[in-house]
Amino acid sequence: MLSRAAESVYWMSRYAERAENVARFLDVSLEVMLDLPDTRGNPWGAVVAATGDEAGFAERYGAATRDSVVRFLTVDLGSPNSIFSCLQLARENARSIREAISSEMWEQINKWYLLVRDFAASPAMVDDPHELLAVVKEASHLFVGVTYLTMTHGEAWHFGRLGRVLERADQTSRIVDAKEALIDARPADVGGSLDGIDLSALLRSVSALEMYRKRHGPLDHSQVIAFLVLDKWFPRSIRHCLEKGQESLRAITGASSEAPCTRPERLLGRLAAEYEYAVTEEILDAGLHEHLDLLQSKLNDVGAAIFDTFFTSRPEPIIAEEQEAQAAQ
Amino acid sequence: MVTVTSRPGRPAKKRARNVEHATPEIPLDFSSYEPGLFYDEMFDAGRRPRGGYDLLAKTLSALPEADLVRRQRAAERALLHMGITFNVYGHEHGAEKILPFDLVPRVVQAHEWAVIERGLVQRARALNLFIDDVYHRARILADGAVPREIVESATSFLPGARGLDPPGGVWVHVSGTDLVRDGDGRYYVLEDNLRCPSGVSYVLHNRQVMKRTFPKVFEASRVRPVDAYPSELLRVLQHVRPRGVASPNVVVLTPGPYNSAYSEHSFLAQQMGVELVEARDLSVRDGFVWMRTTRGLARVDVIYRRIDDAYLDPKAFRPDSMVGVPGIMDVVLAGRVALANAPGTGVADDKVIYAYVPAIIRYYLGEDPILPNVPTFVCSDEKQRSHVLSNLDKLVVKAANESGGYGMLIGPQASAADCAIFANRIRANPRDYIAQPLLALSRAPTLIGESLEGRHVDLRPYVLHGGDEVFVLPGGLTRVALKKGSYVVNSSQGGGTKDTWVLAALGADAADRPGASC
Numbered sequence: 026m027l028s029r030a031a032e033s034v035y036w037m038s039r040y041a042e043r044a045e046n047v048a049r050f051l052d053v054s055l056e057v058m059l060d061l062p063d064t065r066g067n068p069w070g071a072v073v074a075a076t077g078d079e080a081g082f083a084e085r086y087g088a089a090t091r092d093s094v095v096r097f098l099t100v101d102l103g104s105p106n107s108i109f110s111c112l113q114l115a116r117e118n119a120r121s122i123r124e125a126i127s128s129e130m131w132e133q134i135n136k137w138y139l140l141v142r143d144f145a146a147s148p149a150m151v152d153d154p155h156e157l158l159a160v161v162k163e164a165s166h167l168f169v170g171v172t173y174l175t176m177t178h179g180e181a182w183h184f185g186r187l188g189r190v191l192e193r194a195d196q197t198s199r200i201v202d203a204k205e206a207l208i209d210a211r212p213a214d215v216g217g218s219l220d221g222i223d224l225s226a227l228l229r230s231v232s233a234l235e236m237y238r239k240r241h242g243p244l245d246h247s248q249v250i251a252f253l254v255l256d257k258w259f260p261r262s263i264r265h266c267l268e269k270g271q272e273s274l275r276a277i278t279g280a281s282s283e284a285p286c287t288r289p290e291r292l293l294g295r296l297a298a299e300y301e302y303a304v305t306e307e308i309l310d311a312g313l314h315e316h317l318d319l320l321q322s323k324l325n326d327v328g329a330a331i332f333d334t335f336f337t338s339r340p341e342p343i344i345a346e347e348q349e350a351q352a353a354q
Numbered sequence: 355m356v357t358v359t360s361r362p363g364r365p366a367k368k369r370a371r372n373v374e375h376a377t378p379e380i381p382l383d384f385s386s387y388e389p390g391l392f393y394d395e396m397f398d399a400g401r402r403p404r405g406g407y408d409l410l411a412k413t414l415s416a417l418p419e420a421d422l423v424r425r426q427r428a429a430e431r432a433l434l435h436m437g438i439t440f441n442v443y444g445h446e447h448g449a450e451k452i453l454p455f456d457l458v459p460r461v462v463q464a465h466e467w468a469v470i471e472r473g474l475v476q477r478a479r480a481l482n483l484f485i486d487d488v489y490h491r492a493r494i495l496a497d498g499a500v501p502r503e504i505v506e507s508a509t510s511f512l513p514g515a516r517g518l519d520p521p522g523g524v525w526v527h528v529s530g531t532d533l534v535r536d537g538d539g540r541y542y543v544l545e546d547n548l549r550c551p552s553g554v555s556y557v558l559h560n561r562q563v564m565k566r567t568f569p570k571v572f573e574a575s576r577v578r579p580v581d582a583y584p585s586e587l588l589r590v591l592q593h594v595r596p597r598g599v600a601s602p603n604v605v606v607l608t609p610g611p612y613n614s615a616y617s618e619h620s621f622l623a624q625q626m627g628v629e630l631v632e633a634r635d636l637s638v639r640d641g642f643v644w645m646r647t648t649r650g651l652a653r654v655d656v657i658y659r660r661i662d663d664a665y666l667d668p669k670a671f672r673p674d675s676m677v678g679v680p681g682i683m684d685v686v687l688a689g690r691v692a693l694a695n696a697p698g699t700g701v702a703d704d705k706v707i708y709a710y711v712p713a714i715i716r717y718y719l720g721e722d723p724i725l726p727n728v729p730t731f732v733c734s735d736e737k738q739r740s741h742v743l744s745n746l747d748k749l750v751v752k753a754a755n756e757s758g759g760y761g762m763l764i765g766p767q768a769s770a771a772d773c774a775i776f777a778n779r780i781r782a783n784p785r786d787y788i789a790q791p792l793l794a795l796s797r798a799p800t801l802i803g804e805s806l807e808g809r810h811v812d813l814r815p816y817v818l819h820g821g822d823e824v825f826v827l828p829g830g831l832t833r834v835a836l837k838k839g840s841y842v843v844n845s846s847q848g849g850g851t852k853d854t855w856v857l858a859a860l861g862a863d864a865a866d867r868p869g870a871s872c
Contacts, residue, residue, distance in 0.1 A: 027635050031648045120437075121611045124623035124630040128436075135437045180648065277648070335648045354530070354547040 026180050030125045032336040033118040034181050035188035037126075038172075040115035041134065042189045044108045044141075045165035046196035048158040050075075050203060051098045053230030055154070057204065058091070060222065069094045075203030078106055092151050099154055100145035108161055109145055112138045127175035130168070137164040183273040187331070190273070194266035195324050198317040200230055201253055205313060224249050231261045250313065251305040263320065264300040270327075271297050277335075289330040296323055384415050387799060387806050393539045394808060395460055395798035406461040406575070406857050413571045414458070419804060426457050426801050429563045438559045438617060453556060454850030456800045457567050460811060460832040461575070464859035467828065470541060470815065473725030474531055475824045476715060478817050481546065481702045483718040485525040489515045489698060499717045500710045504734065507785055508707060509755050510549075510700030512663055514670055518687055520696040521594045522821030527694035528587070528658075530554070530831075533725070533813045535796035542728045542793070544812065546711070548703040549695065550660045553831045553851075554583060554816050555618035558625075560853040561829070577855040578828040583816070584625035586827075590820035591626075591656045594692045602655035602692075605629045605645065607636070609661050609677040619660050633661075638681035643691045656692045663697050705754040705788050706732055733780050733787040742789040743780065746773045749789040751780070764841060766792050795841055798852065800834055810835045812843050813854065828856040 054072045069089035073082045076098070085103055086093040101107045116138045123131050144150050144157045169189075176182050204227045224244040228234040233252065236259055241248045256262040274290050308316050389397050396407045403411035414422070433439075433452045462470070487494050488505055489512075495502040505511055530551030532544040561580050565572055588604065595602035608619035610632050623630035635645050636654065644651040659666065665675040670683035685691045701707065709730040712723045731738040731749070742749060746765050753761030763776040780787045797808035815830035832852040833843035843849040 026648055027629055027631065028646045028648055029632065029635050030629070117611070120616070120620070122630075123437075123617070123620035124606070124628070128624070131437055132435055136435050139434070184648075354549055354551045 026125070026184075028336050030122045030181065031184045032332075033122040034125060034185045035331070035336075037115050037118035037122070037134070038185040038188035039192040040111045040118065041137075041165060041168055042192040043106065043196065044111035044115065045162055046193065046200070047076075047098055047106060047108050047111065048161040048165075049230050050196070050200050051095065051154070052158050053200065053204060053226055054094075055091075056226050056230075057223065060226075071206045072203060073097070075199055075206055076106060077199075078104065081105065095151050095154050099157060100141070100150065108157075109141050112141050122181075125181050127171070129171045129175045133164070133168045133171045137161075137168060140164060180277055183276045184335075187270050187273040187277070190266040190270045191324055191328060193261060194263045194270070195321055197231060197253060197261050197263055197266070198320050201227065201250070202314060202317045204230075227253075233259060233261060247305050247309060250309065254308065255300060255303055255305060257301075264297070264303075267293065267297040267300055287330075287334050289327055289334050292323070292327045292330050296320075296327065384411070384806070388808065390797065390808050391537075392794050392808065392810075393535055393537050393796040395535075395796055395811065404461075406463040406855075409571050409574055410459065410461065410568075413568065414806075422457070422801060423804050425567050429455060429457050429567050432563050432566065433559065436559060436562075438556070453845050454836055455560060455563070456834055456836075456850050456852045457564070458799050458801060458806065459564060459568075459853040459855045460798050460813070461855045461857065462813075464857050466541075467856045468859075469724060470533065471826045471828075473541075473543075473723070474815060474817050474826050476719065476721060476724050477531065477543070477546070477711065478526065478529060478819050478824050480715040480718050481529075481548065481711070482524060482526050482819060484714045485548075485696075485699055485702050486523055487718075488701060489518060494714070494717055497717070499713050500707070504706055504710075504732075504785070505701060508701050508704040510663070510698075510704055512698035512701065514683060515696070515698030518696060518698070519689065521596060521689070521692050524594055524819055524821050525696040526699050526702070527590050527594060527696075527819055529695075529817045529819070530814045531817065533815065534728070534793055537794035537796075539796065541725060541813075543711070543725050544728055545705065545708060546703045547814075548699045549662065550615075551814070551816070552615040552618055552660075553814060553833075554827070555621045556851050557816070557827070557829055557831050557854070558583060558621075560831075560851060564853040572855075575855060576858040578858050580827055580829040583827050584622060586818050586825050587622065587658070588626040588628070590818045590825075591658055591694055593820045594694060595655050596689055596692055599655045603653060604656040604658065605631045605654050607631055607633070607657050607659040607661055609633075609665070613660075615660065622658070633677050633679050636679045636682075638679060638685055641685060641688060641690060643679065643682060643685050654691060656694065658694045663700060666693075666697060705752050706734070706785065709788060728790045728793060731789040733784040733789065739780065739784055742787075743777055746777060746789075748791065750792050751776050751787055751789045754786045754788060760846075762842075764792065767839075767841075792841070798832070798834065800836070800850075800852075802836070802838075807838070809838075810841055810843065811852070830854045830856075 058068060067089055069091060072094055073079055073089050076082075078097075081104060082089065082094075082097055085101070086097060097104045098107055100109045102110055102113070104110060112134075116134050119126060119131055119134045140160055141157070144160070150157055172182070172185065176185075204223065221244045224246065225234055228237050228249060231253065237244075237249065237252050240252060240256070240259075252259060252262065254263045257264060257268070259265055271290075271293050274287075274293055278287055278290060280286055280290065387397075389399075389401065396403060396411060398404050430452060433455055439452050484494065484500075492502075494500050495505060526548045528551065530547045530553065532547065533541050534544045535541055557580055591604045592602055604626070605628055606619055606623040606626075608616060608630055610616065613619070620630050629645065631645055631654075637644055637646070637651075639651070643654045643657070645654050661677055664672045665678045667680060667683040668675040668678050669680045671678070682691070683697070686693055686697065708727070709732050712727055715721060715723045731742050733739045733742055742751070746763070747768075749765045751763040751765065756762070763772060765773065776787075795810040795812065798811045799806040800809040802809070811832050811834045813830050813832050816827045818825040818827075832854045833845070834850050834852055835841060835843045835848070836850045837848050840848065845851075
């Protein structure tokens, strides 16, 4: 397939997945915040820090408050990772490959974007963002389902899934990280460790509570981390995402499992192997935050290798004026 | 054996119901509809529905007024969700709009369509022979049937296309011809679009929406289907492949997502199942055109390009073009890639050449034109020019090389100052202008606000030419000038569209043969 189309499918899926995860991330933050009676420092600052967009936030809003963080993460088009921005980018990518995806996919992503656009125009949204967040999650599930059911599971589909699972691995790591950071922001007398309520909130934020219960039963900090990071079968666990990504990469290159040859395959294969054999206690002892930070930078390396191997040698994007200039007949 | 027992019967109880219609049901009232002094598409002078419209008129007049508006909104919402939008520039991101759509269809009866179809096939053949001649021996110019200086001074005349031999001798694979009806109801050709005519995707989308909007009338009216277009287009594109290529790689070339017709480009590529490429995906190497894929370069054999000639190849034409492919003209001239349409076809839709099309038809085919031209005054001719200059307030003046409804003067509606401006322009560049009488364009009932009013319409059918056969899509884009009294139907100037129902002939199967072959 065209390199440009492959890149657009990849980014369409990444941005769509990111929109859903930002909604999940904000949802859990809002919920945890309600359980923080009195805090030292500013917990909303910790939320912004976990997004990785601190500088951009400070420039636009200054100090972090509930309302400014909600706005920043949902409908602010000036924020590159707000839900609205992600959907706009997902839709622009989808638009540039409308012939490569199914009409149903295009229609779904278009409706999704239009829904969020309506929320963005509503002044009441910031006071009560829960409906928006629920709608975003549901629309995302629909999009994934429509994609699964209406698109041939060939090269383009695999580029899409590759983007989706790499994004999801990254986002799961950020959600876990943010939750831990919030716990740290809590006053000492309330307790500095994850208790049952926190753990169930964390699991629910990635729709994992029920599946966790089936697998491990009682809530336990190290088991919960093991489930979200190392479980082989749960669709939002980091290990599961890495393995699915590996599958898609193989399908794209057509290489057999004995002979990984491209650089992205090598990097992702190594990373997936690391998670296949990792031990929860070692991760926790070495520091969960440091571990997740390192994972995020390794995922960036995989992304860069994918770009170099499959999408490169693209000249500068064409200026809009000349595209418009074609005489209308 | 397990028997399934039914549940104990319950007393029949009426379920509580919400009141379904809060608004009173006022049936749509045609008595207030004013056909006016124009040829009305739906009603004759005695206010009776014309042939083919009976069922539609009956359904509409039985429909509560609010219901029509509700269906209109539903249709608009469906188009928005389908993303059938065009970009509005100079606005913020997301300022894209659907092309205004009117849910009252325009009906063309079978016998009317038969004439249109024959006329379009005749015109397509003649214009194709004309273009081929112009870029080869130019017999018609030598014989004086068309003045040489008119052809060679046309800005769309492309000297670089001289000697090109497109596969099968076909230059214009895709064309859209604009037809209008005058006060007498007769169809006239208003202009030919032989470069990159757009709008066919609206025909297909409008139809999809109309089937949901008026399913019963649609079914009973025996409307001919339009959905064969993408497969017919693909057939033509595959047919015109370069010699020696067994299964051609066909692509659609778009300027990119910022182009206002982008959604049509991607739609057609999608429906044909071919790649949609931008110039940056293509390159010329070793005398062939290649596209960049995730597995290296792949050869391209046929390009349905939606880019103007001037931008096609920065090496051959405009050096500043960013949407073209450097060196592609050499490959085209060598016959190693086919372009649809071929470069240089614009020479035949120059508005001055238009005036000579009846002569062109007679010259090549020895036939009288089936569809008449609108009488046209060519300003480069001294006698005609002086007639135009002294009758500006009665004529429509058009610039020879503008499209989209730009560069026009509608004399009867223009101020004296505007007339003076055009008079000066005509004197300065007579070659660039033609003039025509203002036709009393036919009108069709159109939903304006909450009631039906007459609005002026035209009709753009689409024609595919693959060499042996000419296919006329039984349908077309009916464009409607939504502004009251306006004659300009172009989408850039407040125009909208309607679905066009071409009815099957009595006795013919509604899903009849895909097109006329000659």
